[in-house]
Amino acid sequence: MHAANRNLMKFETLAIRLQTAQTGEREHSTPMFPTSSFVFDDAEQMRAVFADEEEGNIYSRFTNPNCTELEDKIAALEGTDDAVTTASGMAAIFASFMAFLKAGDHLISSRAVFGSTHTILHQYLPKWGIEVTLVDPTDPQTWNDAVRGNTKMFFVETPSNPGLDIIDLEAAKSFCVKNNLILNVDNCFATPYLQQPAQWGADLITHSATKYIDGQGRVVGGIVAGRKELITEIKKLCRSTGPSLSPFNAWVLSKSLETLAVRMDRHCDNAEKLAQFLAQHPQCTHVRYPFLDSHPGAAIARKQMKRGGGLVTFEIAGGLEQGKRFLDALKMLSLTANLGDTRSIATHPASTTHAKLTPEARVEAGITDGLIRISAGLEHIDDIILDIGQALIMSEQ
């Protein structure tokens, strides 16, 4: 790594200049290392590397130069000692639970978390004897009521998917310090460019790299960043259980980080303008964007985030039916189950991802019938607003 003056470099520079050492071919950009294993000069070297007395790659389930480069970059950008890459965001979250929790332990989680995270919390952890309590993300008083003698970890997502709830990371940390808990933060929506949970004392930071870190809708990947001793535990778990990221995906994601800062600024520019447009539109209510003054968490968002991010949600006046008509009327925006892409994306959770829930269960999960989520892409804002504006008119009937 060219890390000589790493401590002096700014975020944008680190994201570009932290790089695997040249191979001898004088390549400028890091090559891909699609190899399942690595060779040794002799038996003694092989013994030393296996014994951890000498550094070196052994097998790509353990380490691979492309994954190591991505891990070093994310650790530098998040301001943590170390990081570990995984095959998906869910693998990162799952590994961050399984490395530290055992039967008889208790986890407290914000109830405003990603759908598949809910599934792990509800269906799998209890099956293995790990108890889970869900709490109101915006009411720290309720967190205290959930603590027990066996509580080990507090898991939060901020801003949350899809509701854009904001959790006060400073309050979460003091809660964890008081109760001796690991603070585990899903930083997917903000990315380290907009929010660095380690600054507020987070012990573990998880990412779905599939979203803004790739940013171009190409690969699936995940990362956990944190203190050395914690990440070492997760690396040990991943080495034996095998949710390793492929060298190709790691290479794509590391190249993508080079443009993270410029992309996030444009995502934020577009989302801000879109939020202002929707806020004055007669067909839209409850427009939510972390930096809009009407957001109940706006003050906390401004404290811990550089900007508001690329997601905007709103409530369409005519509920479920108008929500579906709105999606059908879109001409440019993509209807797809992703976010954080160059392409703007619209989703209507009540008729898609959360359609199987009863209306009451949806409300409980913060999903109202008319909730629309827009991931503002990098197209020209005029084209994004034009498409959404015409679809709102067409959906009115």
Ligand SMILES: *Cc1c(COP(=O)(O)O)cnc(C)c1O
């Ligand atoms: C998408 C997402 C995940 C899951 O990541 P995958 O890469 O799809 O496994 C986790 N958390 C949040 C907030 C997400 O948006």
